[in-house]
Amino acid sequence: MTQARRTTSSRSLRGSSEIRLRVGLIVIAMVLSVFGARLLQLQGLDPKAYAARADAEGLVTVPLPAKRGEITDRNGIPLAETVSGVMLVADPVRTRAHADKIAQILATKLDLDYFDLLANLRKTAPAGKPAVRFAYLARRVPSTVANDALAAVEKAGYKGVETRPDPVRTYPAHDVAANLLGFIGADGKPLAGLELAFEKRLAGKDGHETYEVGGGNRIPLGENTEVKPTDGTSLQLTIDRDVQWYAQRVLRTAVENAGAESGTAIALDTKTGGILAFADFPTYDANAPGQAPKADRGSRGLSNVYEPGSVEKVLTTSSLIDANKVSPSTRIKVPSTLPVLDRVIHDWFDHDTLRLTLAGVIAKSSNIGTALAAQQFSHQQLWQYLDRFGLGHRVEIGMPGESRGVLPPADSWSDLSRATISFGQGLSVNALQMATAINAVANGGELVSPSLVQGSATNGAGATVGTDHATRSRVISPEAAAATAQMMEMVTTEGAGTAPGAGIAGYRVAGKTGTAQQVGKACKCYDGSLAVSFAGFAPADDPRFTVYVVIQKPKRGASGGGTAGPVFRKILTYLLQKYAVPPTQTPPARLPVEW
Numbered sequence: 312m313t314q315a316r317r318t319t320s321s322r323s324l325r326g327s328s329e330i331r332l333r334v335g336l337i338v339i340a341m342v343l344s345v346f347g348a349r350l351l352q353l354q355g356l357d358p359k360a361y362a363a364r365a366d367a368e369g370l371v372t373v374p375l376p377a378k379r380g381e382i383t384d385r386n387g388i389p390l391a392e393t394v395s396g397v398m399l400v401a402d403p404v405r406t407r408a409h410a411d412k413i414a415q416i417l418a419t420k421l422d423l424d425y426f427d428l429l430a431n432l433r434k435t436a437p438a439g440k441p442a443v444r445f446a447y448l449a450r451r452v453p454s455t456v457a458n459d460a461l462a463a464v465e466k467a468g469y470k471g472v473e474t475r476p477d478p479v480r481t482y483p484a485h486d487v488a489a490n491l492l493g494f495i496g497a498d499g500k501p502l503a504g505l506e507l508a509f510e511k512r513l514a515g516k517d518g519h520e521t522y523e524v525g526g527g528n529r530i531p532l533g534e535n536t537e538v539k540p541t542d543g544t545s546l547q548l549t550i551d552r553d554v555q556w557y558a559q560r561v562l563r564t565a566v567e568n569a570g571a572e573s574g575t576a577i578a579l580d581t582k583t584g585g586i587l588a589f590a591d592f593p594t595y596d597a598n599a600p601g602q603a604p605k606a607d608r609g610s611r612g613l614s615n616v617y618e619p620g621s622v623e624k625v626l627t628t629s630s631l632i633d634a635n636k637v638s639p640s641t642r643i644k645v646p647s648t649l650p651v652l653d654r655v656i657h658d659w660f661d662h663d664t665l666r667l668t669l670a671g672v673i674a675k676s677s678n679i680g681t682a683l684a685a686q687q688f689s690h691q692q693l694w695q696y697l698d699r700f701g702l703g704h705r706v707e708i709g710m711p712g713e714s715r716g717v718l719p720p721a722d723s724w725s726d727l728s729r730a731t732i733s734f735g736q737g738l739s740v741n742a743l744q745m746a747t748a749i750n751a752v753a754n755g756g757e758l759v760s761p762s763l764v765q766g767s768a769t770n771g772a773g774a775t776v777g778t779d780h781a782t783r784s785r786v787i788s789p790e791a792a793a794a795t796a797q798m799m800e801m802v803t804t805e806g807a808g809t810a811p812g813a814g815i816a817g818y819r820v821a822g823k824t825g826t827a828q829q830v831g832k833a834c835k836c837y838d839g840s841l842a843v844s845f846a847g848f849a850p851a852d853d854p855r856f857t858v859y860v861v862i863q864k865p866k867r868g869a870s871g872g873g874t875a876g877p878v879f880r881k882i883l884t885y886l887l888q889k890y891a892v893p894p895t896q897t898p899p900a901r902l903p904v905e906w
Contacts, residue, residue: 370534371444371524373400377515378478380543382492382505384552385585385765389483391492391506391597396479397457399448402524403434405471413469420460421449444524448472450499451479482597487556489597490610491548491589491710491763502600503608505546505763508711508770515543547765549585549778553889554578558588558882562860565878566592570866575612575742578882579750581854584759584781586708587886589743612742613713617842617863619745620827621676621871623735625795625846627685628673629752630696633791636687639670639798642906649679652727656682659826671904674801674808676824678734685733693729694721699786700748701758702740708763709776716740735827745846746859752799753821753848753857756792759783796821797900800851807904810872813845813880817894818887821854822847822879824871829864840864845875849883850895856886 376398382391399417406413410432418425431446449457457474464472480495493504501507501514518540523533558576566574578588591611595603631637645665649656658678665677672680685693697703703718717739719728731737740748743761751758764777787795799821802808813822823846831838844861848854860875860882868874886892 370441370521371529372519372521373445373475375518375520375537375540376477377517377540378542379480379515380513380545382513382546382548384488384548384550384555385587386551387547388552390488390548390550390552391480391482393478394481395454396451396477397454397474398450398477399452399457399460400473400475401432401434401446401448402471402473403432403443403446406432406469407435409469412467413464413472416463416467417448417460417472420463421452421456423449450497451477453479484552484556485596485598486594487552487559488548488550488589489594490591490608490612491550492597494597494600494608503711504610505548505710508709508772509546509768510771512768513543513546516541546768549580549587549762549765550589551587551889554588554882554886555590557885558590559592559594561878561881562590563592563594565860565874566862569862569868569874571862571874572864573611573615574860574862574878576860576878576882577612577742577746577858578886579746579761579857581750581753581848581857582759583778584747584750584761585765585778586761586763587856588882589763609712610710611863613710614741615863616714616716616739616741617829617861618736618738618827619740619861620735620825620842620844621678622745622749622823622825622844622846622859623733623738624673624676624681625752625799625823626697626700626702626748627681627693627733628669628798629756629787629791629795630693631669631684631687632794633696633756633787634688634692637669637684639668639794639902641669641684643667643669643672643680643683645672645677645680645683649682649730651682651730652725654727656730666906668903668906670798670801670902673798673823674804674904676802676809681734682730685729688729690724690729691721693733694718694724696786697732697738699758699784700751701744702738702748704744706741706743706747706761707774707776708743708761709768709770709774710763711772713743714741716744735825742859742861745844745861746857749823749846749848749859750857751786752792752795753854754792755789756785756787757783758786796848796851796854797902799823799847800900801902801904803847804899810845810876813847813872813876815849815880815884815887818849818892819851819895819897819899820847820849820880820883821851822876824876825861826869826871841869843869843871843874845871845879847879847883849887850892851900852895852897855890855892856883858883858886 379393381389414428434443434446436443493506496502501510518538520537522535523530562574562576574592576590593607705713760782762778767777767779769775803814803820803822805811814820825844827842828837829840846859848857860878
């Protein structure tokens, strides 16, 4: 009897367990079928129906901004960088009722337009479309500023305003290299300089996140997709930040003291063509470009063209030496004036007939002596040399806005053209072109294309530039370059040349002054304004650095040696000291200047 009861009880328990198992399996099957149906829907069996439902529930897509690549100097020190910032955004569904109050707070805190804020806080969708749940209020705001504004909104009891990451572009050295770097607009788009030229490289690619909201809040288990941003790639320059800073300060002082319109100073590594400094003045703070006139935001050293004046004599005489037409000791009888066709050429100083060597013509900067020497060239021969020096050609360092300058075709020249062009009038250059040409003499007669970018980079125009792509071409022989360098030494020699103040104690310095009349925009004629300049290199016997300075339209102290020469000497001295170039061990050039 007891055994029968036990058997019946066991069967009953087994039956109950089987029932519970079957029920559990049925429940599991039902859950899996629900998830399976949901998965099929998500996988695209009914995408339109799903999208419509998501929109109805509130589907929000927000950007995930990429971090812009840095622009650094040759040593990796940032000149342009991206730091933490935020964007202020609104959910108009939640802010519409108190839009005017919120707009007042944010307009005051962030110095934004009240009416623009009001419109975004009240933003609505067209009829039949889902409600707008996302609107920008402010972009790229420093975190501390944005958090202060958000706290004020929340303290007033209003909801629907949030912050999200939004990197801010900043220029830690303010005006240093600003004319090269360019700047970013309020909408995050580049508007000038390297920022614009290398936008594709620097910008990266923004990502985005899409999620569902309901009742004004994000639904934790709602639909959520994310495409991560791809950060931009950095750009390293050949610029030395310290040299750039110093060059800008020295140039500014000279321009202001001379009451000049503007100035440019360029320093090159003679052997590589790397641009160590490219200073323009006036300049601006790249963090606040709107506070500067538009004309001050670009690089005048690239865009402005002018007649180079007597620095051109270096190119003419070195070409004559290369062609075996003359030597530094060639004797030239220099009259007080030189009639050519219907014009009369004068020197910058009054004199009777002078007996100068070619070295003396350079040392004294004689227009007449240079024009007489140039008569040994045909028009085509001189044109070919100047063309090989790069005049009339863009330098192509990757920057926007570079001018080509003007080297008139040889078949348009007259004897007067040959004479004036030989001493730097009747053609035009930009500052980098002239610096590059003088550097060819310093570099043993080999023209090396200058570089602003370290390594290799492709700009928006599709040009690949940088030190990896520097080109070299022979312009004059090493012997002609060495002879010209010796003549240029006489310019900085006390008692012989026009600019002894440009010399540097302990170093052999080659230099050349320049003063040229400029054509006025109004009359299209020489209006009395000048461009004064100084170009040279050191040590003269084994050049390490080339420096070119030009100052436009000075009102006081207008001379190449007196106005531009001191800027040249200070920048070159700084370079020699910073890079620990040992003093010259060879004796200075001693060439006869008269006969």
